[in-house]
Amino acid sequence: MVAYFNNHPRRVRFPWSIYHRGIGRRLAAILRASGPAPRVLVVGCGLEPIIEGGPPGATYFGCDVDPRAIDACREAFPEMSDRLAVCPSDDALPDEGAFREPFDVVIAKEVIEHVVAPASWAQALSTKVRPGGSLVLTTPNYGRFSTLPLLEATILELVARRDGYSRRDIHPSRFNPESLAALDTGPGMALVGVETTWTRWAMVGRWTRVRDGAPASHGSGAEATNRDYYAQLSTGRDDYWRKMAAPRFRVATFLRLLSDDPPASLVDLGCGNGLLLAEIRERHPSMALSGVDLSDAQIAANRKAQPGLGWHAMDLDRPLALAPELRDRFEAVVASEVIEHVREPRTFLANALRMATPGHGRLLLSTQSGQLRETERRVGHLRHFTASAMRRLLIEAGWEPVRVWNSGFPFHDLSKWYANRNPDATMRRFGGERYGLREDLVCWGLRAAFRLNSDRRGAQLFAVARRA
Numbered sequence: 001m002v003a004y005f006n007n008h009p010r011r012v013r014f015p016w017s018i019y020h021r022g023i024g025r026r027l028a029a030i031l032r033a034s035g036p037a038p039r040v041l042v043v044g045c046g047l048e049p050i051i052e053g054g055p056p057g058a059t060y061f062g063c064d065v066d067p068r069a070i071d072a073c074r075e076a077f078p079e080m081s082d083r084l085a086v087c088p089s090d091d092a093l094p095d096e097g098a099f100r101e102p103f104d105v106v107i108a109k110e111v112i113e114h115v116v117a118p119a120s121w122a123q124a125l126s127t128k129v130r131p132g133g134s135l136v137l138t139t140p141n142y143g144r145f146s147t148l149p150l151l152e153a154t155i156l157e158l159v160a161r162r163d164g165y166s167r168r169d170i171h172p173s174r175f176n177p178e179s180l181a182a183l184d185t186g187p188g189m190a191l192v193g194v195e196t197t198w199t200r201w202a203m204v205g206r207w208t209r210v211r212d213g214a215p216a217s218h219g220s221g222a223e224a225t226n227r228d229y230y231a232q233l234s235t236g237r238d239d240y241w242r243k244m245a246a247p248r249f250r251v252a253t254f255l256r257l258l259s260d261d262p263p264a265s266l267v268d269l270g271c272g273n274g275l276l277l278a279e280i281r282e283r284h285p286s287m288a289l290s291g292v293d294l295s296d297a298q299i300a301a302n303r304k305a306q307p308g309l310g311w312h313a314m315d316l317d318r319p320l321a322l323a324p325e326l327r328d329r330f331e332a333v334v335a336s337e338v339i340e341h342v343r344e345p346r347t348f349l350a351n352a353l354r355m356a357t358p359g360h361g362r363l364l365l366s367t368q369s370g371q372l373r374e375t376e377r378r379v380g381h382l383r384h385f386t387a388s389a390m391r392r393l394l395i396e397a398g399w400e401p402v403r404v405w406n407s408g409f410p411f412h413d414l415s416k417w418y419a420n421r422n423p424d425a426t427m428r429r430f431g432g433e434r435y436g437l438r439e440d441l442v443c444w445g446l447r448a449a450f451r452l453n454s455d456r457r458g459a460q461l462f463a464v465a466r467r468a
Helices: 008-012 016-034 069-075 078-083 118-126 146-151 155-162 177-181 221-230 235-243 244-258 277-281 296-305 345-355 374-376 387-396 411-419 423-431 437-448
Strands: 039-043 060-064 084-086 102-108 131-140 189-196 202-209 265-269 286-291 310-315 332-336 363-366 400-405 460-466
Touching: 016 102, 016 131, 016 202, 060 069, 060 078, 069 078, 069 084, 069 221, 078 084, 078 221, 102 118, 102 202, 118 131, 131 189, 177 189, 177 202, 177 387, 235 244, 235 277, 235 423, 235 437, 244 277, 244 332, 244 363, 244 411, 244 460, 265 277, 265 345, 286 296, 296 310, 332 345, 345 363, 345 387, 363 387, 374 411, 374 423, 387 400, 387 460, 411 423, 411 437, 423 437
Parallel strands: 039 060, 039 102, 060 084, 102 131, 265 286, 265 332, 286 310, 332 363
Antiparallel strands: 131 202, 189 202, 363 460, 400 460
8 A cells, every 4th residue: 555655764764763773783683694795685675675784795685565665676776676576476576587596694574464374475485595594584573571562553553544544454463472483484494583672562583494414403603603602611701600690690599499309310411611510519419410511622621620520522402312321310400501502492402301310300491581682692592582482392392391480680681781782892801801800890799789680570581390
């Protein structure tokens, strides 16, 4: 409709820019992480066939079902004329000339909510994604913590009626973070994650096409990030573990849970430098302890530092034939800040289940909820989880959830926000170099503030489950 088409230019004007700016920044970050010169297809491009802030070497292609949009783009971007096309139908993409080649990134910004059959439409888009490439969908957030539905029913509806149309029927497909994460984008596609913008009005979902002949957890940029970052042993990371408020809070929570019912045996998945196991051993010297980690270098260092424990290097992100000393062996399985790094969380949880003692083995898990921020991407986070999504994953993997809860508001959440105001400085000061007096004072202040955090809401997520 003409009235709705005329709404496109408002995206860059206040107050509409509040909604769209966060989306644009996230899309630009995804493109920059895709390489210096990605081929990018923008589906439903409207008047914006390029992503501002993306890599200068990117080559953009745009398509839209509305010929007026493509005509306007050709006038505004004449150098892109042969890379702009009208979609042959609502559920089909151009497939002529340069559009025949697969793309590094396929983006559909604020389109899927207008589609009646979103799954089949998303699957059509995914066919344009090359192996190792990404499909990125943005859409309004109709989840329970979003105020967008109220704004749409009131202020935005009044504006739309003034312009001659109604918003009531323009979004036949409405998503929340859980339903967007559950969207079937087709064979060979693996969910990377869904995150909300800072207003919580919009969501950005990302999927990747698994490379031919490789399981979802291998050959990926995320696995390379995990291996590269965690294979480098760092005094700064050790100081972070020993001094910073967030890991100390998680350790205190695990120690409390273990003290309530001490197990005879325990394995720490993603054990890192083994310091959690060292603290558990100090309080429970008779407990049989083992550690599993992706990094061969870290496991080798752990064997030298703590020779009395069992150490195993393996990738828990794919189905494993577990050795007898690991299968059905442990009364407690700990997974602290690991599941957000894996590409197949259900497989990870299934592997953990097979390590637990049948009948009474339990899982103690921590991870993150809320927005996935830049510092977290740099250390290999792929996704964050809501409590309901984690409960569902546990059940699907065969666990019986006992309790799943959020905590950490407000100071854990605020510390993450502040750290991402300058990610480079944060990573250097608190993740690489040995801590000095200033860093020690920051840690002390945060540990004091964390005592005031809520144990019912926040970005820190815990779960306890048992094996039947």
